[in-house]
Amino acid sequence: MCGIAGFVGEGNRDDLVRMTTRVSHRGPDGEGFWTGDQVFFGHRRLSIVDLAGGTQPMRTADDALVITFNGEIYNHAELRKELEQAGHQFQTDHSDTEVLLHGYREWGSALLDRLNGMWAFAIFDRAQNELFLSRDRFGKKPLFYYSDKRCFAFASELSALRQHPRVPASLDPIALQKLFAYGFIPAPLTMLARVRKLPAGHWLRVPVSTLIPKISKYWEFQFDPFATVPKDAEEQWGTELIRRLDEAVRIRLNADVPVGAFLSGGIDSTLVAKLASRHQKAIRSFSIGFTEKSFDEREYARMAATSIGTNHREEVLSIERCLELCAATSRQLDEVMGDSSILPTGLVARLAREEVKVVVTGDASDELFAGYDPFRALRFAAPYQQLVPSVLHHTARMAVERIPVSHVNMSLDFKVKRTLRGLSYRRSHWMPAWMGPLDPGEIGQLFGQKIDPEELYSEATDAWNEPTAQNDVERTMQFYIRLYLPDDILVKVDRSSMAHGLEARCPFLDINVVDFVRRIPSSFKLRNGITKYLLKKAVRGLIPDAIIDRPKKGFGVPIGRWFQSGDLRFASNSSPDLLNWDWIKARLSEHQAGKRDDRAMLWCAWLLAHGAQTRPVREEPIADSQ
Numbered sequence: 001m002c003g004i005a006g007f008v009g010e011g012n013r014d015d016l017v018r019m020t021t022r023v024s025h026r027g028p029d030g031e032g033f034w035t036g037d038q039v040f041f042g043h044r045r046l047s048i049v050d051l052a053g054g055t056q057p058m059r060t061a062d063d064a065l066v067i068t069f070n071g072e073i074y075n076h077a078e079l080r081k082e083l084e085q086a087g088h089q090f091q092t093d094h095s096d097t098e099v100l101l102h103g104y105r106e107w108g109s110a111l112l113d114r115l116n117g118m119w120a121f122a123i124f125d126r127a128q129n130e131l132f133l134s135r136d137r138f139g140k141k142p143l144f145y146y147s148d149k150r151c152f153a154f155a156s157e158l159s160a161l162r163q164h165p166r167v168p169a170s171l172d173p174i175a176l177q178k179l180f181a182y183g184f185i186p187a188p189l190t191m192l193a194r195v196r197k198l199p200a201g202h203w204l205r206v207p208v209s210t211l212i213p214k215i216s217k218y219w220e221f222q223f224d225p226f227a228t229v230p231k232d233a234e235e236q237w238g239t240e241l242i243r244r245l246d247e248a249v250r251i252r253l254n255a256d257v258p259v260g261a262f263l264s265g266g267i268d269s270t271l272v273a274k275l276a277s278r279h280q281k282a283i284r285s286f287s288i289g290f291t292e293k294s295f296d297e298r299e300y301a302r303m304a305a306t307s308i309g310t311n312h313r314e315e316v317l318s319i320e321r322c323l324e325l326c327a328a329t330s331r332q333l334d335e336v337m338g339d340s341s342i343l344p345t346g347l348v349a350r351l352a353r354e355e356v357k358v359v360v361t362g363d364a365s366d367e368l369f370a371g372y373d374p375f376r377a378l379r380f381a382a383p384y385q386q387l388v389p390s391v392l393h394h395t396a397r398m399a400v401e402r403i404p405v406s407h408v409n410m411s412l413d414f415k416v417k418r419t420l421r422g423l424s425y426r427r428s429h430w431m432p433a434w435m436g437p438l439d440p441g442e443i444g445q446l447f448g449q450k451i452d453p454e455e456l457y458s459e460a461t462d463a464w465n466e467p468t469a470q471n472d473v474e475r476t477m478q479f480y481i482r483l484y485l486p487d488d489i490l491v492k493v494d495r496s497s498m499a500h501g502l503e504a505r506c507p508f509l510d511i512n513v514v515d516f517v518r519r520i521p522s523s524f525k526l527r528n529g530i531t532k533y534l535l536k537k538a539v540r541g542l543i544p545d546a547i548i549d550r551p552k553k554g555f556g557v558p559i560g561r562w563f564q565s566g567d568l569r570f571a572s573n574s575s576p577d578l579l580n581w582d583w584i585k586a587r588l589s590e591h592q593a594g595k596r597d598d599r600a601m602l603w604c605a606w607l608l609a610h611g612a613q614t615r616p617v618r619e620e621p622i623a624d625s626q
Contacts, residue, residue, distance in 0.1 A: 002044055002056065003026030003156045004120065004122065004156050005068075006039070006154055006155075007040050007154070008040070009211055011040060011165070019042060019153075019164060020033065022163055023157055025501060026498040026501070027044025029046055030055065032045070034066055036126075041124065043068045046501055048256065056068055059101075064125070064127055067101050068121065069100060071120060071136065072119075072505065073117040075251070076099040083103060088102040090102065104123055109132070112134055115136075116510060118505075120134070120141035120142060120156065130206060130207045133203065133205075134198075134204070135202060137201045137219045138201070138490060139199070139487075143198040144197055147211060150166060152206045153166065159334055162192070168194055169192065170193045172193040173447065173578050176579075179604055180338075182483070183436055184488040186483055186487050198215070223522075224518060226520070237534060241513075244513045244516055247512070248510030249507045257357040259356055259358040259359065260283060260284035261276055261361070262362070263310065265303065268363070268366070268508070269304075269362035270308070270547050274307075274308050274543055276360055286312075286352040286359070289315070292558050298314055300547055303544055307543065315348075317343075326568060329346060331610075334495060341556055341557060349497045353501060353502040356502075359502060359503070361493065363504075364485060364489070366531075366532070368525075370525040371531045371552070373552065374430075377434075378526075425453065431479040437598075437603075463482045464479065466478045473525070473526050520534060536548050559602075564591060570605075575609065584602070
C-alpha cells in the first residue's frame with residue numbers, strides 16, 4: 001500500500017519530488033523515483049509484502065516495463081506460478097508488484113480480469129511508448145489525473161497532482177453542486193476543473209507522442225440471478241457465502257507485518273473479525289466510542305471482542321478531541337466529502353496504526369446486501385407516490401418539518417423528513433434526494449442559479465436505469481454500489497487509513513464473493529423489511545444473536561449538535577466565492593434555533609471554508625492549456 005505520482009511531458013525531477021512528497025503519509029517507509037525520456041515516476045512505500053524486494057518504481061530486467069503501484073494483489077502467488085510456467089523469470093521473492101509487470105507483458109489489459117485485489121497503478125511500456133493506468137473494480141485505491149497538449153500527470157491524491165505546474169487549481173462549480181446533491185463528488189469529476197478521477201473498473205492509455213488519453217471500461221457490477229432457486233436456498237447459499245467470505249478474509253491476512261481488525265460491534269465487522277480469528281490467533285481489534293450515548297457502540301464492540309476472543313482496544317471521543325480532529329481533517333482531507341464519519345474512522349485508524357500496519361474491515365456489506373434504512377422505506381415509496389397526489393407532496397413535507405429537530409443518531413424525525421423529501425422527486429432521484437445534504441431548489445439558492453435536477457442527478461439516473469436491475473431494490477443497490485460505495489465509503493476508508501500509514505482491506509469486495517452475491521435474488525437480501533436477510537441467517541450461530549438483531553446505528557458523529565451549540569464554527573471570512581455565504585449563515589441560524597436540521601450541508605460548507613485543498617495555489621489555469 002503506497003502513494004504514487006508521475007507525469008509524461010513537460011516538467012522536471014523537482015516537480016516529481018514535490019508531487020511524491022505530498023503523498024508521503026501514504027508510504028512512510030521509503031521513496032523511489034524513475035525518470036526516462038519525458039516520463040517521470042515517483043513512489044512512496046508502505047512496506048506490507050516482500051519487505052526487502054518490493055521497492056518501487058520497479059522495472060523488468062530488460063527495462064522494457066516500469067511500474068509505480070498502490071495496492072495489494074491477493075492472488076499474486078497463483079498468478080506468479082502461472083507466469084513462471086509460461087517462462088517468466090522473477091527477480092523478487094514474492095512481490096505482487098513484479099507479478100503486475102510480468103502479467104501485463106503476458107496478457108496486456110486482460111491482466112485486469114485475472115486480478116483479485118485493490119489497485120491503482122501506472123505502467124510505462126517502452127516498446128509501445130505509452131502509459132497504461134488502471135484502477136480496481138470498485139475504486140478502493142484512488143487515481144487522479146490531468147491532461148493537456150503538453151503534459152499528462154497522475155497521482156494518488158489531488159494535493160500531489162497540484163504540485164505539478166501545469167495542473168490548474170480553479171474549482172469546478174458543477175462538481176461542488178454535486179457535492180451538495182450527493183454528499184460526495186461522483187467520478188470522474190473532482191473539486192478541480194479539468195482534473196479527473198479515473199472511474200472504478202476502468203483503464204487508461206496515454207501515448208507519449210500525443211498525450212491524448214484513451215479510457216476504457218473493463219468491469220462493472222451487474223446482477224445475474226441464479227436461473228433456479230433450490231428448496232434449501234437459505235442454507236445452501238448461506239453456507240457458500242460464509243465459505244467464500246472465510247477465504248476472502250484468509251487471503252487478506254497474508255502480510256509480512258501485523259494485521260488487525262476494525263470492530264464496531266455491527267454484524268459485518270464482527271463477522272470479519274470472527275473469520276479472521278480462525279486463521280490468526282489473538283487477532284487485535286480496535287473500536288471508537290463517544291461520550292454521547294446515542295452514537296456510542298462500545299457495548300456491542302466489547303460483546304463481539306469477548307465472543308471472538310480478540311485482543312481488543314478502544315478509545316473514547318470527547319467533544320474536545322472531536323473538534324481537534326475536525327480541524328485536522330479539514331487540513332488533511334484531499335477532497336471535500338460530506339460523510340462526517342470520516343472523523344471516527346480516522347481516529348480508529350490512528351489507534352490501530354499504533355499496533356498494526358494492516359486491518360480488515362466490514363465495509364461494503366450494506367451495499368451488497370441491501371443493508372441501509374432507505375431499503376426499508378422502499379415498501380412505502382411506491383404506494384405513497386401512487387396514493388398521494390404530487391401537488392400534496394410539498395404540503396406533506398412542510399407538515400413533517402414542524403416535527404421538533406433531534407440530533408441523536410438516526411432519529412425518527414430525521415428519517416421521516418428525509419424520506420418525504422426524497423419522495424417529492426421522480427423514482428430515479430429518490431436516493432440522492434433522500435441522502436443528499438440539499439435538494440435541487442436549495443442548491444440553486446446556494447449557488448445563485450437555477451438547477452436542473454436531471455443534470456444534477458445524472459449519475460443516479462444512470463445507476464437506476466442499469467439494465468440488469470429488475471426491481472426497485474436492485475435499482476437502489478446500483479446507486480449504492482456504483483456511486484455511494486466508490487465515491488463515499490471507500491474514499492472515507494482510504495483517506496482515513498492512509499493518513500496514518502495504515503492499509504485497510506475489505507473482504508466483502510473480494511471478487512469471488514461479489515460474483516456470488518450478485519447472483520443471489522434481491523428477495524434474499526431484503527425480505528419483509530429485514531435488511532441483509534440471507535447474511536443474517538448465515539451468521540446465526542457464528543456471532544452473538546444480540547449483534548445480529550440489534551438496530552442499525554451507523555458510524556455517525558453528533559455534528560448537528562456541534563453546529564447548534566456553536567462548538568463547530570465557521571471562519572469569519574469564508575470561501576470559496578462560488579457559494580452564497582449569506583444564505584449559509586441564515587440556514588446556520590435556523591439550525592441553531594432548532595428550526596431545521598442542516599448538519600450535512602453545514603459540514604460540507606465548513607470543510608470547504610476551512611480545507612487547505614480549497615485554497616488555490618494559482619488564481620487561474622495556465623493560459624495555453626487545452
